[in-house]
Amino acid sequence: MLLKHLCLISYSRYCYRKLKLARTCSGLFAKRGYSERKEAPDFAQFPVERIRNFSIIAHVDHGKSTLADRLLEHTGAIKPNSGNNQVLDKLQVERERGITVKAQTASLLYEYKNEQYLLNLIDTPGHVDFSNEVSRSLSACQGVILLVDSNDGVQAQTVANFYLAFGSDLIIIPVLNKIDLKNADPDRVTKQLESLFDMDPKEVLRVSAKLGLGMDSVLEAIVTRLPPPDVNREARFRAFLFDSSFDRYRGVLSMVLVKDGRLKVGENIQSCHTKKQYEVKSLSLLRPQEIEVNELVAGQIGLIGCNMRSSQEAHIGDTIHLSGQQVEALPGFSPIKPMVFAGVYPMDQSQQINLRNAIEKLTLNDSAVSVELDNSPALGQGWRLGFLGLLHLEVFSQRLQQEYGTEAILTAPSVIYKVKLQPTKQTMKDGKDVIFINNPAAWPEPQRIQECFEPMVMGTIITPAAYLGPVMSLCIERRGVQISASNIDNDRIMLQYELPLCEIVIDFHDVLKNISSGYASFDYEDRGYASTNVVKMSILLNGVAIEELSSIVHLSKAQTIGKSMALRLKDIIPRQLVNIAIQACIGSKVLARQDIKPFRKDVTQWLYGGDVTRRKKLLAQQAAGKKKMRMIANISVPRDTFIEVLKR
Numbered sequence: 333m334l335l336k337h338l339c340l341i342s343y344s345r346y347c348y349r350k351l352k353l354a355r356t357c358s359g360l361f362a363k364r365g366y367s368e369r370k371e372a373p374d375f376a377q378f379p380v381e382r383i384r385n386f387s388i389i390a391h392v393d394h395g396k397s398t399l400a401d402r403l404l405e406h407t408g409a410i411k412p413n414s415g416n417n418q419v420l421d422k423l424q425v426e427r428e429r430g431i432t433v434k435a436q437t438a439s440l441l442y443e444y445k446n447e448q449y450l451l452n453l454i455d456t457p458g459h460v461d462f463s464n465e466v467s468r469s470l471s472a473c474q475g476v477i478l479l480v481d482s483n484d485g486v487q488a489q490t491v492a493n494f495y496l497a498f499g500s501d502l503i504i505i506p507v508l509n510k511i512d513l514k515n516a517d518p519d520r521v522t523k524q525l526e527s528l529f530d531m532d533p534k535e536v537l538r539v540s541a542k543l544g545l546g547m548d549s550v551l552e553a554i555v556t557r558l559p560p561p562d563v564n565r566e567a568r569f570r571a572f573l574f575d576s577s578f579d580r581y582r583g584v585l586s587m588v589l590v591k592d593g594r595l596k597v598g599e600n601i602q603s604c605h606t607k608k609q610y611e612v613k614s615l616s617l618l619r620p621q622e623i624e625v626n627e628l629v630a631g632q633i634g635l636i637g638c639n640m641r642s643s644q645e646a647h648i649g650d651t652i653h654l655s656g657q658q659v660e661a662l663p664g665f666s667p668i669k670p671m672v673f674a675g676v677y678p679m680d681q682s683q684q685i686n687l688r689n690a691i692e693k694l695t696l697n698d699s700a701v702s703v704e705l706d707n708s709p710a711l712g713q714g715w716r717l718g719f720l721g722l723l724h725l726e727v728f729s730q731r732l733q734q735e736y737g738t739e740a741i742l743t744a745p746s747v748i749y750k751v752k753l754q755p756t757k758q759t760m761k762d763g764k765d766v767i768f769i770n771n772p773a774a775w776p777e778p779q780r781i782q783e784c785f786e787p788m789v790m791g792t793i794i795t796p797a798a799y800l801g802p803v804m805s806l807c808i809e810r811r812g813v814q815i816s817a818s819n820i821d822n823d824r825i826m827l828q829y830e831l832p833l834c835e836i837v838i839d840f841h842d843v844l845k846n847i848s849s850g851y852a853s854f855d856y857e858d859r860g861y862a863s864t865n866v867v868k869m870s871i872l873l874n875g876v877a878i879e880e881l882s883s884i885v886h887l888s889k890a891q892t893i894g895k896s897m898a899l900r901l902k903d904i905i906p907r908q909l910v911n912i913a914i915q916a917c918i919g920s921k922v923l924a925r926q927d928i929k930p931f932r933k934d935v936t937q938w939l940y941g942g943d944v945t946r947r948k949k950l951l952a953q954q955a956a957g958k959k960k961m962r963m964i965a966n967i968s969v970p971r972d973t974f975i976e977v978l979k980r
């Protein structure tokens with residue numbers, strides 16, 4: 333009996349402790365936002381004053397995605413310590429390369445002074461090729477977190493991103509990350525921020541996204557320093573379309589910031605751009621996983637599913653409104669200007685339709701890519717695509733393969749040249765004396781050209797002083813002209829060079845990283861066109877020009893490029909029964925020549941003595957056969973050769 337009593341007491345104590353623990357935990361979880369999972373608030377009732385839209389911007393690898401992970405954990409959107417690494421980097425290419433290429437959104441709930449706030453976070457890419465994603469994200473925000481690595485300090489893209497946010501009149505919260513690192517020097521980096529951007533050192537926060545240190549200070553700064561979105565819930569519904577993606581079952585999903593009014597499932601909406609009407613099938617918020625809601629209200633960022641079927645319908649920068657209501661369109665984006673062009677062809681023509689569908693769907697998710705039809709005698713029907721840079725091109729082709737299972741051949745990248753033609757009766761009549769050319773195959777005859785212009789960029793390089801010499805030599809070798817040089821602090825120097833775009837698209841960034849042991853950083857912006865001396869370099873095989881291998885080069889570099897191209901082709905083209913002459917030419921002038929010797933088949937090996945006329949007859953037959961072969965070899969080069977040469 334006594335034993336039973338004791339057991340009962342200890343059991344009730346156990347239950348009490350468990351209950352207490354549960355209560356403490358629930359209190360703790362409630363504080364960190366966990367309770368909202370059970371009783372998610374009605375997002376449509378969230379007052380505008382308690383909404384904040386912000387973005388995280390930084391130089392590549394300074395920890396944006398890691399900070400986003402910690403903020404998601406800290407606000408209870410995802411479970412802590414469950415191996416969350418770059419949760420918002422959803423694409424396979426992002427996870428493999430460890431970079432963000434696509435801005436992602438997540439709505440967080442945060443409790444501050446007993447009031448719940450809805451914080452809409454947009455994680456942005458850091459690499460210069462994806463800066464369009466950054467500027468698009470900024471259009472939906474009132475403020476940004478400018479994240480700086482407290483070991484690396486201010487880098488080229490920190491400068492570019494700062495000016496992007498500053499120019500958009502956004503509030504900037506400076507945050508130093510990675511303070512846990514042994515070599516971290518937050519004081520030095522704070523001074524850099526003060527001298528470069530005139531920032532108040534007291535406003536600079538210090539965190540470690542990896543260890544989750546200082547997260548409350550960041551969240552508090554977002555709530556207290558940023559204003560709520562400037563929206564009106566009583567006005568007619570208006571939403572700004574700033575991103576889109578394709579869902580196999582639901583068609584196009586449009587990511588919008590609701591500027592005015594509210595929108596419910598079942599209502600009919602219309603696009604200001606295309607004037608097309610749709611019925612709203614689904615509305616959702618991203619937390620970061622999608623949660624369906626019945627209503628989106630002004631101030632919120634959400635997804636609209638309305639059975640849009642084709643990529644042309646979701647126009648980035650469009651204004652969406654309710655059908656039958658007149659509203660003023662919101663200011664859109666200035667069109668994105670692709671910098672690098674490349675031909676994309678299917679491996680064989682049977683895959684043409686698959687590739688076309690894949691390109692169409694992917695361009696919906698990556699609106700910066702421009703698409704034109706193209707045709708090549710050797711590679712068949714294809715497309716000429718425009719990209720923002722080489723990494724963008726690589727990521728696009730990787731996504732084509734990984735997300736849509738299509739193999740494509742990419743031709744050598746080229747920039748877009750401006751050519752002023754000699755005045756003729758025809759050009760004067762059409763008024764088309766200036767043309768833009770992104771494909772060497774379309775280059776006019778030299779006698780028709782009056783002047784050529786090439787695209788220029790203003791490059792900003794930040795490098796430790798120790799690497800200044802090699803960095804400057806690289807810029808000079810790439811035809812750069814120095815505009816300015818200034819000290820950021822005792823150790824780092826910021827250089828500005830005007831450079832031709834074609835000199836930096838291929839490998840400038842890699843070479844810069846190599847010569848500076850990875851310490852120098854680079855960013856660039858468009859600087860218009862400048863007069864130049866470029867020519868078309870053709871590649872001739874046995875006297876026949878192969879258009880797919882031609883390129884536009886600067887006259888000063890034509891000889892070097894011609895030589896290396898001829899050597900590469902010599903390695904790649906298989907030996908054949910005839911001699912193959914590879915020539916790199918400008919017009920009729922041959923710059924470089926390589927010969928691939930023919931196989932020598934000994935047709936006389938079966939002869940054993942006998943009359944000499946017999947031997948001569950066999951050799952004559954062989955020579956006649958070779959003559960015929962050369963005719964064939966002149967025009968047909970194995971398809972694999974193109975793939976090998978055109979692959980970088």
Ligand SMILES: Nc1nc2c(ncn2[C@@H]2O[C@H](COP(=O)(O)OP(=O)(O)OP(=O)(O)O)[C@@H](O)[C@H]2O)c(=O)[nH]1
Binds near residue numbers: 390395398431540
């Ligand atoms: N020691 C330390 N490492 C960190 C911290 N924050 C991020 N990292 C590491 O820095 C690297 C880059 O982090 P990411 O979050 O991918 O950087 P990112 O800025 O999102 O990179 P991009 O999207 O490519 O621009 C990763 O290896 C992280 O683990 C930190 O506070 N301390």
